[in-house]
Amino acid sequence: MPAKRSAASQSLRAAQMYYLQDLTMDAIARELRTSRSTVSRLLSAARESGLVQIQIRSPQDSAPELERALRSRFRVDVHVVPVLDTLNEAEVLERVCIQAARLISPLVDSSAVIGVAWGSTVSTLSRHLTRKITHGSTIVQLNGAGNTQTTGITYASEIMRRFGNAYEAKVEQFPVPAFFDHAETKTLMWDERSVRRILDLQARMTMAIFGVGSIDADIPSHVYSGGYLDETDLDSLSAGNVVGDVATVFFRANGSSDGIAMNLRSSGPDLDVLRTVRRRVCVVSGASKISGLRGALAAGLATDLILDETTARILVDPDTAGAAEFSTAEHRDYSS
Amino acid sequence: MPAKRSAASQSLRAAQMYYLQDLTMDAIARELRTSRSTVSRLLSAARESGLVQIQIRSPQDSAPELERALRSRFRVDVHVVPVLDTLNEAEVLERVCIQAARLISPLVDSSAVIGVAWGSTVSTLSRHLTRKITHGSTIVQLNGAGNTQTTGITYASEIMRRFGNAYEAKVEQFPVPAFFDHAETKTLMWDERSVRRILDLQARMTMAIFGVGSIDADIPSHVYSGGYLDETDLDSLSAGNVVGDVATVFFRANGSSDGIAMNLRSSGPDLDVLRTVRRRVCVVSGASKISGLRGALAAGLATDLILDETTARILVDPDTAGAAEFSTAEHRDYSS
DNA sequence: AACAGGTATGCACAAACGTGCAGAACGGAG
DNA sequence: CTCCGTTCTGCACGTTTGTGCATACCTGTT
Numbered sequence: 001m002p003a004k005r006s007a008a009s010q011s012l013r014a015a016q017m018y019y020l021q022d023l024t025m026d027a028i029a030r031e032l033r034t035s036r037s038t039v040s041r042l043l044s045a046a047r048e049s050g051l052v053q054i055q056i057r058s059p060q061d062s063a064p065e066l067e068r069a070l071r072s073r074f075r076v077d078v079h080v081v082p083v084l085d086t087l088n089e090a091e092v093l094e095r096v097c098i099q100a101a102r103l104i105s106p107l108v109d110s111s112a113v114i115g116v117a118w119g120s121t122v123s124t125l126s127r128h129l130t131r132k133i134t135h136g137s138t139i140v141q142l143n144g145a146g147n148t149q150t151t152g153i154t155y156a157s158e159i160m161r162r163f164g165n166a167y168e169a170k171v172e173q174f175p176v177p178a179f180f181d182h183a184e185t186k187t188l189m190w191d192e193r194s195v196r197r198i199l200d201l202q203a204r205m206t207m208a209i210f211g212v213g214s215i216d217a218d219i220p221s222h223v224y225s226g227g228y229l230d231e232t233d234l235d236s237l238s239a240g241n242v243v244g245d246v247a248t249v250f251f252r253a254n255g256s257s258d259g260i261a262m263n264l265r266s267s268g269p270d271l272d273v274l275r276t277v278r279r280r281v282c283v284v285s286g287a288s289k290i291s292g293l294r295g296a297l298a299a300g301l302a303t304d305l306i307l308d309e310t311t312a313r314i315l316v317d318p319d320t321a322g323a324a325e326f327s328t329a330e331h332r333d334y335s336s
Numbered sequence: 337m338p339a340k341r342s343a344a345s346q347s348l349r350a351a352q353m354y355y356l357q358d359l360t361m362d363a364i365a366r367e368l369r370t371s372r373s374t375v376s377r378l379l380s381a382a383r384e385s386g387l388v389q390i391q392i393r394s395p396q397d398s399a400p401e402l403e404r405a406l407r408s409r410f411r412v413d414v415h416v417v418p419v420l421d422t423l424n425e426a427e428v429l430e431r432v433c434i435q436a437a438r439l440i441s442p443l444v445d446s447s448a449v450i451g452v453a454w455g456s457t458v459s460t461l462s463r464h465l466t467r468k469i470t471h472g473s474t475i476v477q478l479n480g481a482g483n484t485q486t487t488g489i490t491y492a493s494e495i496m497r498r499f500g501n502a503y504e505a506k507v508e509q510f511p512v513p514a515f516f517d518h519a520e521t522k523t524l525m526w527d528e529r530s531v532r533r534i535l536d537l538q539a540r541m542t543m544a545i546f547g548v549g550s551i552d553a554d555i556p557s558h559v560y561s562g563g564y565l566d567e568t569d570l571d572s573l574s575a576g577n578v579v580g581d582v583a584t585v586f587f588r589a590n591g592s593s594d595g596i597a598m599n600l601r602s603s604g605p606d607l608d609v610l611r612t613v614r615r616r617v618c619v620v621s622g623a624s625k626i627s628g629l630r631g632a633l634a635a636g637l638a639t640d641l642i643l644d645e646t647t648a649r650i651l652v653d654p655d656t657a658g659a660a661e662f663s664t665a666e667h668r669d670y671s672s
Numbered sequence: 673a674a675c676a677g678g679t680a681t682g683c684a685c686a687a688a689c690g691t692g693c694a695g696a697a698c699g700g701a702g
Numbered sequence: 703c704t705c706c707g708t709t710c711t712g713c714a715c716g717t718t719t720g721t722g723c724a725t726a727c728c729t730g731t732t
Contacts, residue, residue: 007680012394013418019390020435021417024718031420035682040720046392053391054355056382058348059469081357082349084367099356133395360688371712376690673732680727689718697710702703 007045014039015046050131055106066309069316074297076282077304078312079103085310089286092308093124096285100306101128107207107279107304108167112137114207115269116163117247118145118156119222121211121283126159129166137169140201142210142247144176144267147228174198176267178228178248183264202269207279213245214292221289223248229262236261244292246274246282246301253291255298271299279303287311343381350375351382386467391442402645405652410633413640414648415439417621421646425622428644429460432621436642437464443543443615443640444503448473450543451605452499453583454481454492455558457547457619462495465502473505476537478546478583480603482513483564510534512603514564514584519600538605543615549581550628559584565598572597580628582610582618582637589627591634607635615639623647 014032017023018039025043029036046052058067070078081096104125108114116122116139145156157173164171176195180186189195213221215237223229223245229237240260242250249268251257257271274280282302284293287310294315296302307315350368353359354375361379365372382388394403406414417432440461444450452458452475481492493509500507512531516522525531549559551573559565559581565573576596578586585604587593593607610616618638620629623646630651632638643651 009400012392012400015392016418016435019392020438021431022434026718031418036719037682037721038680041680044720051392051394053393055389055391056348056351056355056387057389057469058387064345064348082352082367095357098358099352102356133393362688372688373690373712374710377711380690675732676730678728678730681725683722683724685721687718687720690716692715693713695711695713698708700705700707702705 007042008049008051011042011046011049011051014042015052018043019052048131050105050133053106053132054102066312066316070305070312073316074305076297076302079304079306080312081285081306081308083308083310092310093121093285096283096306096308097121097124098128100125100281100283101130103306104209104281105130105132107281108132108134108137110134110136112167112169112206113201113204114139114163114167114169114209115142115202115205115274115277116140116160116208117142117210117268118159119211119213121285122209123155123159125209125283126162129162131166134167134169137167138172138201139163139167139169140172140198140205141174142202142208142269143249144174144178146175146177147179172198172201174267178223178267179233179262180265180267183261186265186267203273203276205277207281208274208277209281209283210246211283212289212292212296213248214289215242215244216291217286217288233262243295244289246271246296249274251295251299251301253295253298255295255300257299271301275300281306283307284311287314290314343378344385344387347378347382347385347387350378351388354379355388384467386441386469389442389468390438402648402652406641406648409652410641411636412618412633412638415640415642416648417642417644419644419646428646429457429621432619432642432644433457433460434464436461436617436619437466439642440545440617441466441468443617444468444470444473446470446472448503448505448542449537449540450475450499450503450505450545451478451538451541451610451613452476452496452544453478453546453604454495455547455549457621458545459491459495461545461619462498465498467502470503470505473503474508474537475499475503475505476508476534476541477510478538478544478605479585480510480512480514482511483515508534508537510603514559514603515569515598516601516603519597522601522603539609539612541613543617544610544613545617545619546582547619548625548628548632549584550625551578551580552627553622553624569598579631580625582607582632585610587631587635587637589631589634591631591636593635607637611636617642619643620647623650626650 010032014028017028017031018025025036025039029039032039064080067078067080070076070080079099081099083092083095112134114137118141139160141156141160160171160173163169176189180189190199213223215224224234237250241252242260243253244251247268248266249257249263249271250260250266251271257263280302281304282296284305284307286308290311293307293311346368350364353364353367354361361372361375365375368375400416403414403416406412406416417435419428419431448470450473454477475496477492477496496507496509499505512525516525526535551560560570573586577588578596579589580587583604584602585593585599585607586596586602587607593599616638617640618632620641620643622644626647629643629647
């Protein structure tokens with residue numbers, strides 16, 4: 001009686017029988033009069049397309065010590081990604097991002113305006129996004145990606161495209177350099193209507209997704225090595241006690257960012273604007289980002305933090321590692 | 337570094353790695369320094385304990401024709417359970433209930449007051465409930481289960497116990513007969529403080545879960561054959577044009593229930609009380625319940641309907657089967 | 673009608689998984 | 703310390719699932 005149906009509809013049936021009725025693929029294949037392999041593929045498609053949603057809800061009491069400590073200390077919703085501390089940086093990044101993608105998915109809803117930064121973390125994240133059907137959502141680029149060697153368009157736009165794809169959202173690029181050479185050029189550009197459109201969109205963000213850069217990382221991140229900043233710039237940053245950045249906007253260890261000259265030339269969002277966004281998801285992988293992360297937390301930039309276990313451990317208890325530079329007491333809370 | 341941890345915490349870790357990071361059980365076993373079989377069991381435990389939540393979200397456009405038709409026709413949230421129409425009654429019931437249990441789970445939240453009926457459907461359902469951690473929830477029995485042969489306590493309480501177990505909720509039984517012999521006994525009992533406590537709880541229900549009885553079913557349900565009603569009772573029901581019941585409260589094809597004498601002796605909730613409940617989940621399996629179900633829908637008793645595909649087909653298009661008795665036009669909508 | 677390019681299907685094999693069973697580890701009670 | 707009952711663990715086996723490949727099937731084009 002159930003004759004041929006659309007692929008999506010078949011996927012739905014299969015998914016219901018598999019995940020909701022606990023039938024084996026074999027049994028489902030017989031009911032749908034097809035081969036088991038087809039059912040396997042239908043189920044893949046169902047997961048792939050976001051039809052099947054798998055969530056892990058950790059009740060407070062079984063949430064590990066670590067998450068609770070971070071949650072109460074920094075007032076953010078923390079997700080610690082379990083990893084062995086013997087894995088190499090790339091593997092950890094990969095796994096943090098796979099998990100982050102799944103954790104973000106349920107936070108996205110229709111008519112969302114999602115600000116997205118770029119950088120190796122967000123790029124990796126973008127490659128693992130799980131699809132979710134939403135309507136009328138928009139992805140807006142948080143900061144320009146151009147530098148002296150390239151317009152950065154292809155790199156950043158690839159990231160944006162993946163986000164747009166996963167959530168069926170409109171993509172709004174931000175085709176400006178990451179840093180202007182002259183602050184006044186930025187000021188003028190910021191009055192251009194084409195740019196205003198993006199800035200207005202940013203002001204209406206319901207969600208922002210970003211990593212952090214840390215200036216003293218063993219392997220300094222993209223921004224600090226990739227042709228975005230010259231010697232003079234770097235010097236001015238250290239002179240200003242900058243510890244890191246979010247979307248190419250810099251801050252100090254205590255979270256303050258006033259008077260940092262580079263920010264006047266940066267295309268990234270004013271941190272005060274960023275702080276008005278309801279959900280601000282920060283993804284961090286790797287212990288070398290610790291000081292940048294500390295600054296970002298002190299600045300109250302994140303409402304949700306996803307990070308690997310190793311880094312989380314250092315964050316709560318710097319004594320166990322050599323990365324201790326600031327005590328928590330010094331941190332002033334800049335969150336709204 | 338991650339030394340020995342509690343079982344729950346290990347389950348959580350494993351679940352995150354398996355469902356969120358897509359590692360194989362083998363890989364997880366190596367990270368947790370245990371055997372693959374243990375990981376398999378940890379994951380079972382995680383699913384079993386409601387830590388892992390699998391949901392299927394069917395976007396409107398891929399929702400099958402059938403669901404959309406029912407949804408708009410009866411103004412309820414419909415979930416059609418796919419089944420082959422060649423399966424026997426028991427198999428269909430089983431599968432509808434397995435799926436219903438999973439569908440109900442996400443609807444339950446903390447501090448809920450859940451009214452539960454009894455009967456073969458709800459009993460089967462109770463055997464397949466998936467655990468979910470909630471706090472301060474209460475399960476309250478909707479109607480008494482005593483009859484001339486038994487107090488029904490063990491049967492009904494077993495159902496209740498399972499619900500309480502799944503949601504870590506307090507269970508409130510209702511130790512009265514399903515039907516009183518005399519309406520005035522009920523009236524008096526309803527003034528007893530022990531009974532009032534239950535009635536008050538029922539008035540505060542946030543959710544109700546029930547099946548339907550249909551008087552003309554080929555295999556009549558429990559209530560119509562199990563020693564609850566005598567010949568006179570049955571005669572009075574047909575004389576009053578009763579088509580079915582929910583929690584031993586009767587109604588007619590058009591949804592009305594005024595002037596049905598049996599209801600004065602029934603321990604079930606006044607339908608007006610039932611209709612005030614936010615979520616009223618009705619589970620139906622088997623085409624023989626069609627007329628009872630039609631009545632219940634006309635009476636606006638359900639906000640959510642879970643039923644098997646075969647029955648759903650007949651419900652939208654009675655012409656394809658021989659069960660057509662009333663056109664939809666005749667139904668008056670008694671929902672609030 | 674023939675064809676090309678793409679997609680969907682089933683087979684067969686390999687990988688991943690669940691579970692009964694036997695032994696190890698644990699935790700009181702004597 | 704020893705005993706016994708319970709729980710936990712890993713192995714081995716059978717089952718279930720993912721996927722490369724060859725084939726069948728579309729769909730639009732010449």
